[in-house]
Amino acid sequence: MTASQVIFYIIAGFILATGFLAVTASRIFRSAIWLLFSLIGIAALFFWMHLEFIAAVQITVYVGGIVVLIIFSIFLTQKSGAKMAKPARSRALFAGLAVLLGFALSFILISLYHFQAETSLALNAGVSDIGTQLMRTNGEGYALPLEVVSILLLAALIGCIVIAMKSKPAGKETTPEHLKGKSEEMINT
């Protein structure tokens, strides 16, 4: 067993253990922190495969962006220290059963499938290679999907602002019942 193998098994165990804790922890804030560790483990797996750029993107976008967004939304909507209700026993049982069956099926399918011979050629995945292929307009280039994704990102950004904006159209009362008195007081003062 070489050092590379040992590192792979440590990373794999770390990812699976923290991922399992992320979906079973009873406090929602701890669940978010376990998710953070699982995502860091996946970034470590990308580093282990010598794909430094993807690992950096993973850390920047997931660990630095999405998890922080999730933690903010927990603070805005939940009592982060309180325990969540445990899932009903029957639901947890059937979820576990379905997951175990699905995992067994995938496991068998993967282990029976003969992948074509693994090449020993090294993959050139430097930033310049990725950028060149991403921007190329002919043949194997991805210029059009890149533009489509950028438009999607813009649309999602505007959509988020529109959805989360507090809107008060004229003639339509949107203030919830328990806040009505408060807002009227604020208007009066």
Next chain:
Amino acid sequence: MNNVPLVQILFVSTGLFFIGMYGLFSRRNLITILMSIELMLNSVNINFVAFNKYLYTTQLNGVIFTIFIITIAAAEAAVAIAIIINLYRSHHSIDVEDAGELKY
């Protein structure tokens, strides 16, 4: 890294996918459901990168797909959290059982 066969990386990503699926089935809080979906998307990313690294070393298609998936996951998380905060504002709960008005 060639000491570890491709199949073992696929087992890790399969395990992560089904852990995410367990969270999706058993949890009833919208934020934890979103976390489970993130885990599932990440397991797919591992698959794309591993296939690219082991089987198609002359191209970069898997890597570029991974970048697109990360982008779309970020957009999806942002929209989902905007919806969750809006739902909390109107229902004072983000439990999926309390948000059943579009059900019937």
